[in-house]
Amino acid sequence: DVKVTQSSRYLVKRTGEKVFLECVQDMDHENMFWYRQDPGLGLRLIYFSYDVKMKEKGDIPEGYSVSREKKERFSLILESASTNQTSMYLCATGGGVTDTQYFGPGTRLTVL
Amino acid sequence: DQQVKQNSPSLSVQEGRISILNCDYTNSMFDYFLWYKKYPAEGPTFLISISSIKDKNEDGRFTVFLNKSAKHLSLHIVPSQPGDSAVYFCAATPATDSWGKLQFGAGTQVVVTP
Numbered sequence: 001d002v003k004v005t006q007s008s009r010y011l012v013k014r015t016g017e018k019v020f021l022e023c024v025q026d027m028d029h030e031n032m033f034w035y036r037q038d039p040g041l042g043l044r045l046i047y048f049s050y051d052v053k054m055k056e057k058g059d060i061p062e063g064y065s066v067s068r069e070k071k072e073r074f075s076l077i078l079e080s081a082s083t084n085q086t087s088m089y090l091c092a093t094g095g096g097v098t099d100t101q102y103f104g105p106g107t108r109l110t111v112l
Numbered sequence: 113d114q115q116v117k118q119n120s121p122s123l124s125v126q127e128g129r130i131s132i133l134n135c136d137y138t139n140s141m142f143d144y145f146l147w148y149k150k151y152p153a154e155g156p157t158f159l160i161s162i163s164s165i166k167d168k169n170e171d172g173r174f175t176v177f178l179n180k181s182a183k184h185l186s187l188h189i190v191p192s193q194p195g196d197s198a199v200y201f202c203a204a205t206p207a208t209d210s211w212g213k214l215q216f217g218a219g220t221q222v223v224v225t226p
Contacts, residue, residue, distance in 0.1 A: 004155070009153075031211050031212060033213070035216075040121070040218050041114075041218055042114075042116075042118075042201060042216040042217050042218040042219050043156070043201065043203075043214075043216040044216070045213060045214070045215075048211060048213060050211050056211075058213070090155055090156070092155075094211075094212045099212055100146075100158040100161075101158070101212065101214060102158075103148075103155030103156045103157070104155050105153070105154055105155050106153070106154070106155050
């Protein structure tokens with residue numbers, strides 16, 4: 001069974017805090033993705049990684065950074081959290097262009 | 113500027129009837145399309161996909177139709193069951209994207225009533 005786990009299901013942070021969201025996969029997939037889901041906007045790609053230490057910006061990278069030190073682990077970092085980063089954050093892994101992406105359960109982040 | 117559009121935010125259907133979800137796209141480079149299903153407090157799960165070389169793909173109660181000239185695809189669920197109540201996302205990617213980055217629509221909330 002595919003396992004994509006995210007470090008927290010719910011998180012509440014204060015404006016200006018540094019926030020780390022972690023994702024771990026056991027699929028041995030090269031590609032990992034971070035999305036945020038907002039009502040009326042669907043899922044939007046923040047960053048993705050196609051190999052260890054390799055990363056590319058997605059459609060909405062502003063205010064975020066990522067880290068991939070090991071193949072199975074992909075972290076999303078909010079350097080200084082702001083209220084407009086309150087959202088559902090979803091991690092996914094995939095093998096390539098026609099391979100299914102597998103999603104973690106999501107982290108509901110609230111920034112006060 | 114959303115390249116994948118799901119114009120119906122919600123759909124209510126009676127159990128046993130057909131659910132039809134629609135999706136339009138603007139990027140002519142898209143040639144692989146997927147539908148994902150999402151329950152509350154869970155991540156999306158893959159439902160069905162279609163390549164642009166086909167115009168129909170069927171998997172049990174789920175059928176996806178692709179009309180390339182209209183840049184339109186639809187998902188049919190027959191018959192609809194209460195467990196189908198979820199948010200459905202349409203997604204697309206060009207085959208030239210070797211990493212499989214997906215563009216998602218806004219989603220359609222389906223409610224199946226008894």
